[in-house]
Amino acid sequence: MVTYEPKSAPVSCRRRVELGKFLRSRRARLRPEDFGMPPGSRRKTPGLRREELALLAGVGVTWYTWLEQGREINASTQVLDALARTMRLDRAERWHMYVLAEAVPVVVSNGRCSVSDAITEIVRSLDPLPAVVVNARYDILEDNDAFLDLFREFHALPCVHRNSLWCTITEPLAREQFVEYEETVRYMVARFRAAYARHVGDPDWEEDIRRLSTLSSEFAELWALHEVAEVRPTIRTYLHKDAGPLTFTTSELQVPTAPDARLIVYTPADDVTRQRLPRTRGQALRPVGKCGGGARDQPEPGEVARFEPKIPFSGVRPDGGVHRGDAVPERRRRLALHRHRRRDLQHLVAVVG
Numbered sequence: 001m002v003t004y005e006p007k008s009a010p011v012s013c014r015r016r017v018e019l020g021k022f023l024r025s026r027r028a029r030l031r032p033e034d035f036g037m038p039p040g041s042r043r044k045t046p047g048l049r050r051e052e053l054a055l056l057a058g059v060g061v062t063w064y065t066w067l068e069q070g071r072e073i074n075a076s077t078q079v080l081d082a083l084a085r086t087m088r089l090d091r092a093e094r095w096h097m098y099v100l101a102e103a104v105p106v107v108v109s110n111g112r113c114s115v116s117d118a119i120t121e122i123v124r125s126l127d128p129l130p131a132v133v134v135n136a137r138y139d140i141l142e143d144n145d146a147f148l149d150l151f152r153e154f155h156a157l158p159c160v161h162r163n164s165l166w167c168t169i170t171e172p173l174a175r176e177q178f179v180e181y182e183e184t185v186r187y188m189v190a191r192f193r194a195a196y197a198r199h200v201g202d203p204d205w206e207e208d209i210r211r212l213s214t215l216s217s218e219f220a221e222l223w224a225l226h227e228v229a230e231v232r233p234t235i236r237t238y239l240h241k242d243a244g245p246l247t248f249t250t251s252e253l254q255v256p257t258a259p260d261a262r263l264i265v266y267t268p269a270d271d272v273t274r275q276r277l278p279r280t281r282g283q284a285l286r287p288v289g290k291c292g293g294g295a296r297d298q299p300e301p302g303e304v305a306r307f308e309p310k311i312p313f314s315g316v317r318p319d320g321g322v323h324r325g326d327a328v329p330e331r332r333r334r335l336a337l338h339r340h341r342r343r344d345l346q347h348l349v350a351v352v353g
Helices: 009-028 050-057 061-069 077-087 091-100 117-125 145-150 164-170 181-196 203-215 217-224 271-280 327-352
Strands: 131-135 140-143 234-240 244-254 261-268
Touching: 009 061, 009 077, 009 091, 050 061, 050 077, 077 091, 091 181, 117 131, 117 140, 117 261, 131 145, 145 271, 164 181, 164 203, 181 217, 181 234, 203 217, 234 271, 244 271, 261 271
Parallel strands: none
Antiparallel strands: 131 140, 131 261, 234 244, 244 261
């Protein structure tokens, strides 16, 4: 259900301030010569002047100045469209501007969303493909064993965040293990910024941003750019300790029962990655606290940790014999269960559209 957020003073005020910063950052990247104006040597700041942009967009200079200053004024969609065209905003940037200008309905969120048992079953059935469910803040809500194995060596110390953005930015090893690190982080921060438009003033979001800005000058610089992005398929290469370079195509599906959550699936982008992927499977017990990891893989006190293969044992010896009488029926049962789970996933994809 979509509801309109009341224009309470603190949230609306902060959203207007955020809109002003965003407009200034977009105006600063426009070059006068692109609009047939001389660059000039007396310009104190980069980009177009306020009066120049207002003239090109066909809006009043005073009105636009107030908009950048975060004053409480009404902006119609027609005027916002004119600004978007003049600033040459892409679709993600235009939507971001509309949300900050309160020109679209804001979905009221209750923080971290829960994941249903059905979604959990689907995520785990995707194994051996790494899969994870995150919310708009990149909090990890659910993952499967393939995802845990892929990133089990991601941290120098046990992870305490359970958040993909935090892990990528604050983990010293991340820069070494992500080949396209700068591009990856920039895209994640831009997605984070786009989602933030719906959560301006939310204490959890504001505290996350404050802490990340304090911990990482890189995040602070990227956040100050006011870049936003929408979902798109991405190709990323990850350097795994045991398997070597692995290249994945990441695909996202919206979770119907949790509007703030999305399912991310890592699919091998080439045959080499497809062949190397089994090497990521843990040969020992996964330690507590790795990114996305939990306590479900830990032994009970006094229990000996042991590795159990992820691939069902066929029970067939090299000479054609069978090791155990129940091995083949058990494999057939597991294959039938796997097909059932795949149908569930296909149903989810059909619902998402």
